[in-house]
Amino acid sequence: MIDSGAVDLSADLGFLKLKNPVLAASGTFGYGLEFEPFLDPGRLGGFVVKGLYFDPRPGNPPPRLAETPSGLINAVGLQGVGVAAFCEKTLPRLRGFKTAVIVNVCGADTEEYVRVVEYLDEHEGIAAYELNVSCPNVKTGGGCPALSPGATREVVSAVKRRSRRPIITKLSPNVTDVAAIAAAAEEAGTDAISLVNTFLAMAVDVETRRPKVANVYGGLSGPAIRPIALRMVHQAVSRVKVPVIGLGGIQTASDALEFLIAGARAVEVGTAGLVDPRAASDIIDGLEAYCRRHGLRRLGDICGTLKT
């Protein structure tokens, strides 16, 4: 069925209404300005800027990247400029974009997450915070809060108490029961959940017998992880009531639709944008074409309609 009428692509997260459900994922979209030559950021439902610690962070030595079949291992080590430089130099330029700017928040301990959020709270032009609970924690020997319901609950509730803005908690897939972590974040008051972050991975150069990334382990992203990410998103959606944002290897509108049908209210596009900087924009076009093909007036109506 062909329909030439207007299609409503908007995505309602409750605390935030997006013009469409496609966000650019943190860590693959720089601080929001790097894609400008190729893509109008205002086209997107929103974008999540690269994770920010309070202070500048040097990151890991190279090599930081290794390519695997349909995948990319990265061990960038959350190199970043810190909150002061971001708020002074970058944020004023992001305010001009007619889209939701979400800031990914990092911390080496609970206090740092809170300090980052309190600093950012003093500045305008941010729609929400995405809490990166996959940061290595200095007090637990490098384990990250995302690995246990208790630690996730602690960070989320501490940040939620202090933040004047909505919180999206971004979960790690490197756990036994992701739904239990999602439930802990919900109990602690998170406004939404996004998943998945990258899968802990490794690759070896057999000629030199060295790991392909200097950090030995890195995070796997790209289409290789998509079916596992989709399964975990479905598990989280089945457990919590807060909105879920799905991500992991999405390259096309069809990929995005899998996550929406499985119950995600919005999606994030990451690695695909590094290869094709217009990927997110093409996905938005593809979602609209799908709605027309299926006679859907509102894309949002498709969320969670998986027939099982």
Next chain:
Amino acid sequence: MYSGGTGHQMRLDPGAKITNKERWGDYYLLTLESTDIAREAAPGQFLMVKVASGSRPLLRRPFSIHNRCNGRLDIFFKVAGEGTALLAERKAGEALDILGPLGKGFDLELGGKGRKRTEAPALAVGGGRGVAPLLFLAAEARKAGRPFKILYGGRTAADLPLKDKLEAGGFQTACSTDDGSLGFKGMVTDLLRKEIHDAPASAVYACGPEPMLEAVDRIASESGLPAELSLEARMGCGFGACWGCVHRIRQGGVAGWVKICAEGPVFSGGEVVWEEEK
């Protein structure tokens, strides 16, 4: 406009047609028709090329711009892995999906400001496939009336496939091979020392393997010549978004991990921190 580049506008061209393909053993030259990218390109900048459709390989591959002529761009490469092997299979008439021009290129005026046009030449050192960006640089230097000489080095004569092309183009070229099968016998850095010793030079440009770049940096510094070095790296995006390609760079007295794609690939001599200094 993106602030990390040179001010040149980078673009996506999903249909850059391959208009010519040449091969010398493992070395290939592809000519791509891409008018808008060609117009904006400067020597030392690079392209990110999708070598095959689909997800294997997933990432684009970076290639220096070897030459520019009438809306066309050349890339010159050696088959060294999965990506370059796939690119070598592409045929004339096919289209490539490319991003460019990317990064910050060479300063054409390096060591040449205020000098007379007849003065000492700039020397450009290319090791193996590292010669790739130097033809474009030499051509632009010639347009600017600047004396210029390419020092082209490789293991054997078979590693210097562009020698005839450079000479036919009227570019002053000196060759070196490790085995003496062509030109000066020894490393191209030894040839650089000899050239600087024999006649005055005004600047040194270089592209090639990292140990070569380190030696060039040292030689230029000892000779009091300004140098610019083009670094190579495995890249994620090529336009500064992923922080995947970094090198230790000293800027304003502080050393840190700096993105090669956006702040390079060309860096000034003395700026680059080499392995043993870390």
